Amino acid sequence: MKKRVVVTGLGTVNPIGNCVSDTWEGICAGKSGIAPITKFDTSGLRTKIAGEVKNFDPLSFITPKEVRRFDDFIIYALASAEMALDDAGLIIDETNADRIGIIIGSGIGGITTIEREKEVLLKTGPKKISPFTIPGALANLAAGTVAIKFGTRGPISCAVTACSAGNNAIGDAFRTIAYGFADAMISGGAEAAVSPLAVAAFNAMRAISTRNDNPEAASRPFDRDRDGFIMSDGCGIVILEELSFALDRGATIYAEVSGFGSTCDAYHIAAPPPGHPGAVRSMQLALQEAGMEPSDIDYINAHGTSTPLNDRYEIEAIKKVFGDHCRKLAVSSTKSMTGHLLGAAGGLETIISIKSIDDGIIPPTINLDNPDPECDLDLIPHTMRKKDIHTAMSNTFGFGGANAVLIFKKFEE
Amino acid sequence: MTVEEQVKQIIMEQLNVTEEECVPEAKFIDDLGADSLDLVELIMAMEDHFGLEISDDELAQISTIQDVIDYIASRQ
Secondary structure (H helix, E strand, C coil), X not given: CCCCEEEEEEEEECCCCCCHHHHHHHHHCCCCCCEEXXXXXXCCCCCCEEECCCCCCHHHCCCHHHHHHCCHHHHHHHHHHHHHHHHHCCCCXXXXXXXXXXXXXXXXXXXXXXXXXXHHHHHHCHHHCCCCHHHHHCCCHHHHHHHHHXXXXXXXXXXXXXXXXHHHHHHHHHHHHHCCCCCEEEEEEEECCCCHHHHHHHHHCCCECCCCCCHHHCCCCCECCCCCECEECEEEEEEEEEHHHHHHCCCCCCEEEEEEEEEECCCCCCCCCCCCHHHHHHHHHHHHHHCCXXXXXXXXXXXXXXXXXXXXXXXXXXXXXXXXXHHCCEEECCHHXXXXXXXXXXXXXXXXXXXXXXXXXXXCECCCCCECCCCCCCCCECCCXXXXXXXXXXXXXXXXXXXXXXXXXXXXX | CCHHHHHHHHHHHHHCCCCCCCCCCCECCCCCXXXXXHHHHHHHHHHHHHCCCCCHHHHHCCCXXXXXXXXXXXXX
């Protein structure tokens, strides 16, 4: 018998804020987190802007020794997991540790660590390579390090499905609980890929915006003048629990996870196919698992990357899945404010979707000055809207043709 | 600074321990909470600072702060 799974804790570090309340306040106010890159010299790079994490003090969460050891994506995961566990009031001890697990995704892992150590290798030779290079680079070490810190001994895994990694992680964590393999899961995505190599490489693919003169306007999903996504760093972590486990310990429940859809395009390494049938099927599968009709969905937090192809085909896919209801539901892309956190996007956007249900607020799509004629849905331009939200769908699609869609609903006993 | 003071300074920074913990007989793994990877990194920092190279065989002989101080003194 499939069990019900609820969300009881949220934690995040991202370009808008370093906790859930600052982030949500910024999102509702239509604040952009995009600015010139400060982490490294951008001379020679076509893109000089990104969504960096700002004013974050890792020492509030870990020791100076740990800061030196870990790549930023791991540090963001440690901080977000601590905030999420605090929020949930979940204490991991001898009585429950074997039944609590972790799935945290990452698109790229510790690319900054790899770049730094490659420079050491070239400049001073192999004997000076840090022993923490591999543990800093492995994508699953966000999950592994969080497990060590909090002592969870249940299932552990890491989704590495590029920009859908966060949703693949949460979807898998949801089913791990639903089918009885764990009572609670720490899940989400972590990324810190804003690095010279990654920026240059995304530039080579012509995937990211070069609107360097106006960073805050650069991420403009569904707008006629969009020219690519904006890379961002950060992490979004949620605590998922089996319903009776959460109720027995008196946890506050934010929302219920009701469906997950996972498909592959099997088409192209980076581009979605016209009409995006893989996205259509992933939305349909999520609805099916949730036992919902398309008309049951109130809000879609779109993948909405601000690339010419994604936005057009995602809208096409939404129209196909929702039929006439696509004119009634609200769709917005919060990447217009946060930029694209790649493998962490699903983690952060799950938090945003849940806050939307919790607060009855639909976050806006900022910079939507001239909607693409093909993107003609209710895209919540510029300012948030107050509305009772019972159900939210969160879309993520990744390179490699991975599509992962989650559905959340207001919790009712 | 004496060799001893310099060694202690590096250990305090690398292992995030206090001056009081850095007694000569303190063992890196048992007393100062280091793991085998910390030890590799610590020795690399010593090599950089003192401009010398410590072989893996020599490293195997080092377990306390005094061992490091003696080793460096013998090489200078």
